[in-house]
Amino acid sequence: MGLDISAVDYIKTDIQKATLFEKYNIPKEVQKIQNNDDLWDWLFSASTSSTAELKDSDDELERLALKWRNELQKKLKSKAGYDSVLKEKRTASQVSAGKALDEFHGDYEVDDFSIGYGGFYFMRVELAKCCGGKYYRRENGSYMGELRFQYPSEWEKTREGRATKDFFFHSDCDGEFSEAQIHAFAKFLRDNHVRPKVVKHCTSAWKPKVLEFIDFVDRSSKGTIYWKFV
Known part of the structure; x- marks a missing residue:
C-alpha cells in the first residue's frame, strides 16, 4: 500500500x-x-x-x-x-x-508521484528540514505522542508560506491540493533555494526521492493542475 x-x-x-x-x-x-x-x-x-x-x-x-x-x-x-x-x-x-x-475514463491525469506511506513521512521530514520546519512528537510519559509540525511564524504572512505549511500538514492518504496552493508551494521552494539545500543536506537514502518530488512540484506548477491524494 x-x-x-x-x-x-x-x-x-x-x-x-x-x-x-x-x-x-x-x-x-x-x-x-x-x-x-x-x-x-x-x-x-x-x-x-x-x-x-x-x-x-x-x-x-x-x-x-x-x-x-x-x-x-x-x-x-x-x-x-x-x-x-x-x-x-x-x-x-x-x-x-x-x-x-x-x-469517461476519470480525471485527466498528466503526471503523478508515487511513494509508500512510510516513505512519504520520511520524505516530508527531510524536505521540512530544508524548508525551515520540522516534525516532532511530544512525549507523554513512556508514550511517544501525536506527530506535530513546527514551522516559522513568518510562513503565515505570505501565500507561499501558508501553502508550504498546508502541504506539511496535509493528509497522507486523501484530499486535494489546489492549483493556487501548488503554484505558491513551488514558488516557496524556488525562492528559498530548497533544491540545492536538499542536495547538500538531505540524508542520502532519501535525497533522490525528495529531489524527484521537487521536480514533480515544479512540473505541476506549469499547468492547470491540482493534486488528488489517493
Whole structure:
C-alpha cells in the first residue's frame, strides 16, 4: 500500500466531460449541478422525484435536472425495466448518460508521484528540514505522542508560506491540493533555494526521492493542475 499524488489537469478533464455530455445530449442543467463522480448513482439509484419535491426546490437548475432524471427513469421503466437496471447497471449503457459514463475514463491525469506511506513521512521530514520546519512528537510519559509540525511564524504572512505549511500538514492518504496552493508551494521552494539545500543536506537514502518530488512540484506548477491524494 502506498500514496499516489495524481496531478490532474482540470481544464482537460472538463473538456473531456463536455465533449461526452454534448455527444450524448446530456442537458446543461445536469452538467452544472452533477459531477461525474456521483452522476451514475444520482441517475440510477435514486427514486423518482415527486411533484412536491420539484415544487419545493429553490434552485431552478435543480428542478430542471430532477425533471430530466424523472423522464429518463420513465424511459428505463418502459424499455429495459428499472429494476433490472438497478441490479445490473451495465445494462444502462444503452442509455445516453450511461454511455457517457462508460466512456469517461476519470480525471485527466498528466503526471503523478508515487511513494509508500512510510516513505512519504520520511520524505516530508527531510524536505521540512530544508524548508525551515520540522516534525516532532511530544512525549507523554513512556508514550511517544501525536506527530506535530513546527514551522516559522513568518510562513503565515505570505501565500507561499501558508501553502508550504498546508502541504506539511496535509493528509497522507486523501484530499486535494489546489492549483493556487501548488503554484505558491513551488514558488516557496524556488525562492528559498530548497533544491540545492536538499542536495547538500538531505540524508542520502532519501535525497533522490525528495529531489524527484521537487521536480514533480515544479512540473505541476506549469499547468492547470491540482493534486488528488489517493
